[in-house]
Amino acid sequence: MNRVAVALWNPIVAKxxxxxxxxxxxxVAMTVYILLLGGLGWAIFSSMTFTARNSFNGGQxxxxxxxxxxxxxxxxxxxxxxxxxxxxAGAISSERERQTIDLLFVTKLPTFSILWGKLLAxxxxxxxxxxxxxxxxxxxxxxxxxxxxxxxxx
Amino acid sequence: MIAVxxxxxxxxxxxxxxxxxxxxxxxxxxxxxxxxxxxxxxxxRILAALMEPTxxxxxxxxxxxxxxxxxVHERLGYMPDFFGxxxxxxxxxxxxFYAACYRQPKARRKKITDDLLELVGLSDRRDQAVDxxxxxxxxxxxxxxxxxxxxxxxxLDEPASGLDPRARVEMREILKxxxxxxxxxxxxxxxxxxxxxxxxxxxxxxxxxxxxxGPVQDVIRQLTSGRRLRITVLGQREEALAVLKPLxxxxxxxxxxxxxxxxxxxxDTTAAAILQTLTAGGIKVSGFNQLExxxxxxxxxxxxxxx
Numbered sequence: 001m002n003r004v005a006v007a008l009w010n011p012i013v014a015k016x017x018x019x020x021x022x023x024x025x026x027x028v029a030m031t032v033y034i035l036l037l038g039g040l041g042w043a044i045f046s047s048m049t050f051t052a053r054n055s056f057n058g059g060q061x062x063x064x065x066x067x068x069x070x071x072x073x074x075x076x077x078x079x080x081x082x083x084x085x086x087x088x089a090g091a092i093s094s095e096r097e098r099q100t101i102d103l104l105f106v107t108k109l110p111t112f113s114i115l116w117g118k119l120l121a122x123x124x125x126x127x128x129x130x131x132x133x134x135x136x137x138x139x140x141x142x143x144x145x146x147x148x149x150x151x152x153x154x
Numbered sequence: 155m156i157a158v159x160x161x162x163x164x165x166x167x168x169x170x171x172x173x174x175x176x177x178x179x180x181x182x183x184x185x186x187x188x189x190x191x192x193x194x195x196x197x198x199r200i201l202a203a204l205m206e207p208t209x210x211x212x213x214x215x216x217x218x219x220x221x222x223x224x225x226v227h228e229r230l231g232y233m234p235d236f237f238g239x240x241x242x243x244x245x246x247x248x249x250x251f252y253a254a255c256y257r258q259p260k261a262r263r264k265k266i267t268d269d270l271l272e273l274v275g276l277s278d279r280r281d282q283a284v285d286x287x288x289x290x291x292x293x294x295x296x297x298x299x300x301x302x303x304x305x306x307x308x309x310l311d312e313p314a315s316g317l318d319p320r321a322r323v324e325m326r327e328i329l330k331x332x333x334x335x336x337x338x339x340x341x342x343x344x345x346x347x348x349x350x351x352x353x354x355x356x357x358x359x360x361x362x363x364x365x366x367x368g369p370v371q372d373v374i375r376q377l378t379s380g381r382r383l384r385i386t387v388l389g390q391r392e393e394a395l396a397v398l399k400p401l402x403x404x405x406x407x408x409x410x411x412x413x414x415x416x417x418x419x420x421x422d423t424t425a426a427a428i429l430q431t432l433t434a435g436g437i438k439v440s441g442f443n444q445l446e447x448x449x450x451x452x453x454x455x456x457x458x459x460x461x
Contacts, residue, residue, distance in 0.1 A: 100240065
């Protein structure tokens with residue numbers, strides 16, 4: 001194995017992936033995240049169609065699409081700003097709590113690898129959440145280029 | 155294999171270790187005995203390069219624990235006095251994880267895992283989640299974990315605490331097996347009987363000071379001054395005491411549960427002479443045995459005169 005691979009991939013990452021995806025918390029967290037984001041998107045879209053129907057020129061879908069996309073991005077940022085620290089902050093202290101940190105220190109893993117492994121494992125869960133939100137963002141993104149009055153889409 | 159020289163550790167104002175020195179040659183099982191809080195765990199943590207000593211030096215297979223912690227970690231398997239298990243992993247995955255942490259190549263890890271599960275008798279539990287194992291089984295798994303990189307030295311902190319008698323016997327069998335493989339083992343414990351049988355060497359520590367160290371028999375001899383007799387007589391206790399006390403080879407005479415216990419200096423001939431003196435004095439002796447000076451006795455003596 002070359003040095004980069006060793007630095008990027010270490011046993012901690014593999015173990016974290018395994019134990020994280022085996023709990024019921026992960027699917028629940030993913031579901032709640034998608035429901036929140038999707039629910040907000042749906043609420044904004046509904047209110048937009050309502051205002052567009054009553055507006056003077058019917059409202060161009062593209063304009064509303066941009067607004068919707070912007071709101072979703074902002075909301076996603078706020079959500080991740082809360083989720084990321086919740087995932088990463090306890091990574092090392094939980095090892096200490098479980099009294100397993102000494103066991104890692106006596107192995108040949110350098111301290112940096114332990115930290116890096118923990119960080120990488122948590123960050124990739126955040127990345128997974130981002131990927132999961134693609135189906136919500138793609139219709140919003142599609143809407144930005146639709147040149148018809150919004151009420152016609154309903 | 156292990157050398158500890160004048161090891162001192164001071165926490166704030168409390169001295170946990172006070173110039174502790176001992177040596178363990180290759181292939182020996184060293185029993186590290188002392189009451190709770192005597193400094194056993196501190197010593198083991200320093201040996202495992204997890205903690206820096208305030209003063210003094212320690213070596214594991216020639217590697218200095220403060221200067222070359224990596225070399226120490228390569229040579230040493232450490233089992234702390236808590237389990238340290240992860241949820242959501244099976245026994246096999248748990249061992250595989252640690253084997254990977256010790257940089258064992260992937261191709262060899264399966265064999266290492268299988269062999270170790272076999273050694274500690276957990277082969278049929280390889281796919282069971284670690285956190286559902288019983289206490290005794292967890293302890294065995296943790297021992298297997300300490301062995302994933304085939305270390306020459308094993309440090310076991312209280313390996314038998316909280317185990318039922320059967321699990322304790324099984325643990326002892328595994329340790330004997332490991333000794334046959336030529337490993338040097340340090341076991342700390344506050345439970346003495348389990349060590350007398352297993353250990354080849356012993357160190358008695360109390361309040362951070364090493365009270366005695368060396369081969370088991372030497373330590374027992376060193377701490378129990380002379381040998382002891384238990385004598386029972388038929389109703390003539392006072393007369394018997396009167397005969398025994400003036401004898402030059404007898405250090406001390408006490409009565410215990412109606413029997414007389416006498417400490418004396420000498421060998422079997424001396425014991426026979428004492429019996430002869432008693433019977434010549436007209437005392438009806440109904441029981442006369444030599445008491446085996448055990449590790450327990452040595453330990454109690456070593457720790458009782460502590461300040």
